[in-house]
Each structure stands twice: as structure tokens, then as C-alpha cells.
């Protein structure tokens with residue numbers, strides 16, 4: 102899959118700074134995804150991974166730099182343009198974000214009902230096909246409260262691909278899943294990407310699962326891309342931060358201790 | 373001392389900022405209200421939750437308020453030997469004040485809090501974000517129907533409250549105490565002016581409906597997206613809603629009934 106790099110560019114960020122209010126989160130981000138690729142963004146909690154996804158959906162505007170997704174320049178796009186673009190993007194939220202007042206079937210039907218005028222029998226067929234793709238056709242009439250974490254994630258995935266998106270974004274799709282559900286989601290991400298001829302961006306800190314799955318990896322630390330490469334390059338990387346992350350060591354460039362004055366000083370204060 | 377002043381200043385600035393955000397929010401809401409009226413099932417769903425589910429508490433409270441009005445009204449009126457005026461007193465109290473105000477207070481705590489909770493939970497579980505990313509504007513799809521449902525339901529609920537309250541006053545006055553049946557109703561008919569009393573009461577409850585529902589949807593929309601944030605927003609809806617209704621009632625009474 103990595104050979105597809107010369108193919109069509111789906112999303113690119115170049116020299117992007119971004120943040121919330123006056124607080125800068127991302128610094129000089131350069132990032133590209135091509136059609137057919139599954140790209141992982143790895144990094145610790147709070148390093149700005151979700152923020153990066155929000156730039157690609159146009160939920161957040163960059164302070165500077167260029168964000169181009171599916172040919173749309175997002176830093177200057179109007180609300181109508183952003184909404185038009187989002188119909189071509191599917192996103193899986195961290196805990197699924199299924200609509201709690203709708204059942205499984207209606208959740209998957211939601212984008213179809215909102216954006217198309219298809220007759221009811223056709224909507225039904227499409228929804229069942231999408232549910233079949235994630236192995237949950239039999240669960241169509243369950244309520245969202247009856248789903249396990251892994252099933253909810255799969256329903257959300259079926260909803261995300263309801264309109265056959267060209268770009269699929271995953272925010273921590275593996276978080277909190279048992280090993281079987283985790284492997285299922287991993288396989289689905291790869292399979293759906295290839296079946297739809299789409300591009301996928303997977304935000305994760307699950308190293309083993311994602312290195313086996315993806316074509317390319319970006320490492321983010323404190324709002325900067327500190328390393329990137331193919332899974333093989335990442336496994337053999339010499340960068341200390343990447344090594345710490347890949348091997349799961351607790352102390353290293355990413356410190357175990359929250360910044361604090363020396364312990365001795367703190368103990369003396371109590372006296 | 374300086375610190376207290378600084379804190380007061382900060383609180384004032386925060387309050388003004390919140391007001392500004394609420395104003396901007398309601399403008400966006402009005403701007404995106406088209407879908408509410410083009411897709412009636414959305415509006416009907418929220419009318420059911422805001423209106424129909426509030427009917428029970430409105431009827432029961434209206435009945436008790438009417439019963440008390442009957443007792444207190446009779447007790448006071450008979451001191452002046454004018455217990456025949458009971459029908460007018462009960463009806464005027466309900467139509468002009470108690471109906472709109474008490475119904476609005478009940479509405480804030482029953483329907484308003486439920487709206488805040490639903491919106492806040494959708495925000496905390498990223499359902500609103502998910503909708504936005506699916507290119508469906510959550511203000512148009514979720515917020516505006518709730519707002520309009522509240523605005524429509526409130527005058528109807530206040531009317532039900534007043535009607536049930538009048539029956540309660542009638543029950544105490546006529547059935548229990550023995551005021552003349554015909555006098556009770558004819559007195560009421562004489563005392564109540566359609567323009568001055570009924571219409572102004574409806575205007576009041578319409579405005580209360582706007583205020584309470586606006587507060588409810590704004591608190592849900594702007595809450596901190598955590599369990600704690602949602603529960604704090606619900607409290608704010610009930611407290612701010614009640615205060616705003618009582619303050620607005622004073623202003624409206626001054627303008628609608630007295631200041632002419």
C-alpha cells in the first residue's frame with residue numbers, strides 16, 4: 102500500500118499553527134495523506150492529535166499555514182463549503198458518539214436521511230449493507246444502550262461510511278476495547294479503506310496494533326511532529342521519544358514526573 | 373478589600389460575556405430556524421417532550437393553586453361582605469399572574485431542565501460534534517426545534533393551568549362553601565376583560581416561554597462537556613429561569629397592566 106504515495110493527494114497540512122483562544126496547541130505541522138493510504142498519528146494524551154483532526158474537518162481554523170482537504174482550502178472556506186466538504190468525510194469519534202435517542206438502524210440511516218432523498222426501501226438496503234460490512238446486520242434494531250463498547254464503535258463506523266466517504270478519520274478507535282474487538286476494528290479500518298478506495302487517518306496510542314495496520318506513521322509530541330516514516334522505519338527509529346513510545350518505557354524524553362520542585366524541598370516545607 | 377472589588381469586577385465581566393454569547397447564540401438559532409418548520413416531525417417530537425410531558429404537573433399544580441385561591445379568596449372577600457365576587461377574583465388572579473408565572477416556573481423545572489440535560493449530554497458525548505462533522509448543523513437540527521417547541525408549549529400550558537385553577541376555585545367556592553353557581557360565573561364574566569386580562573396574560577406567558585427556553589437551550593449548549601458540567605448547567609437553568617421569569621413579570625406587569 103505504501104507504494105500508492107504518488108497517487109492523488111487527499112489531505113495536506115503545511116506549516117500549520119493552531120490553537121484554542123490564545124493558547125497555541127500545534128506548531129508548524131506538515132502532514133499529508135494520499136488515496137489508498139492508512140496513516141497513523143501517534144502521541145501521548147494532550148499532544149494535539151484530536152486538534153489535528155479538527156483542522157481536517159474544518160471544525161477549527163488554522164492560525165497560519167495551509168490546510169487542503171479533498172481539494173478544498175479550509176483556511177478560507179465558507180461555512181457552506183465546509184459543510185459540503187464534510188459530506189465527503191467520515192469520522193469515527195472516540196466513544197462512537199452514537200445518537201442515544203435513535204436505535205442502531207436509525208443511527209446508520211441518519212446521514213442518508215439528512216443528505217439524500219432516497220426512497221425508504223433503498224435506505225433500508227443501504228443501511229443493512231453498511232451494517233453487514235461491520236458484522237452487525239443482526240443488531241439493526243438494538244438500542245444504543247444495549248451495545249458493548251466494541252459494537253458501538255462498529256455501528257459508529259457503519260454510520261461514518263454511510264455516504265461512502267473519500268476520507269475517513271478515526272479518533273482513538275482502539276481506546277478501551279478488549280483485544281478481540283480491538284483486532285476487529287483494526288481489520289475493519291484496513292478493509293473498509295481498501296474497499297472504498299478512500300484514505301484513512303487513525304489517531305491512536307496503540308502502537309502494536311497500528312504499526313501492523315498502517316502505511317505511514319506521524320509522531321506528535323507537544324504539538325509538533327517529531328518523527329514520521331513507514332512502520333519499519335519507526336520500529337528501527339533512533340529518535341529517543343519514538344523509541345520510548347514504541348517500547349512503552351515509562352521514563353524518557355516524555356517524563357514520568359509532572360514538573361515539580363525537588364522532592365526534598367517539598368518534604369522540608371511540611372516541617 | 374481590593375480583592376473583593378476585583379472579584380466583583382471579574383464576575384461582572386463574566387456575566388456580560390455570557391449575555392453576549394447568549395445573544396449571539398439566539399441570533400444563530402433564529403437564523404437556522406427554517407428546518408424546524410420545514411420538517412414538522414422534529415418540532416412535534418420536541419413539543420411532545422416539552423409540552424405533553426409537562427401537562428400532568430401543570431394540571432395538578434393548577435388544581436391546587438385554584439383550590440387555595442378559592443379558600444383564601446372566599447375568606448378575604450367575606451370580611452367585606454363581597455363573597456359573590458369570588459369568581460372574578462379567582463379568574464383575574466390566575467389569568468393575569470398565577471397562570472403565566474407559576475406555569476413558567478414549573479415549565480423551567482420540568483421541561484427546561486430536561487432540555488438542558490438532553491443537549492448537555494449530547495455535547496458531553498460528542499453527539500453534537502458528530503452531527504456537525506456529518507454536515508448537519510446541530511443548531512438547526514437539535515436546538516431550534518426545542519426552542520420553538522418551548523415557545524409554543526408555554527402559552528398553552530399556562531392556559532391549561534388557568535383553566536384548571538378556575539375549576540379548582542369553582543369547586544371550593546360553589547361546591548364546598550356554597551357560593552351561588554350562577555353568580556360565580558356571571559361575576560367572572562363581568563370582571564374579566566378579554567383584551568386587558570386574557571390577551572395580556574397570553575402575551576406574558578409567550579414572553580416567559582421565550583425566556584425560559586432560551587436559557588435552557590443556551591445552558592445546555594454552552595455547558596462544560598463533563599458530567600459535572602451538565603449537572604451545573606441544569607441547576608443554572610432552573611435558578612436563572614425562575615429569577616428571569618419573576619423579574620420579567622414585574623416589568624411586564626408594569627407595562628401591560630398598570631402603565632397605561
Ligand SMILES: Nc1ncnc2c1ncn2[C@@H]1O[C@H](COP(=O)(O)OP(=O)(O)O)[C@@H](O)[C@H]1O
Nearest residue numbers: 121122126144145146147148149150151152153
Ligand atoms: N475545545 C478546546 N478548548 C480549549 N482547549 C482545548 C480544547 N480541546 C482541546 N484543548 C486542549 O488542547 C490540548 C490538545 O488536546 P487534544 O488535541 O484533544 O489532544 P489529544 O487528542 O492528543 O489527547 C490539550 O491540552 C487540551 O486541553
Ligand SMILES: [Mg+2]
Nearest residue numbers: 150151152272
Ligand atoms: Mg484526543
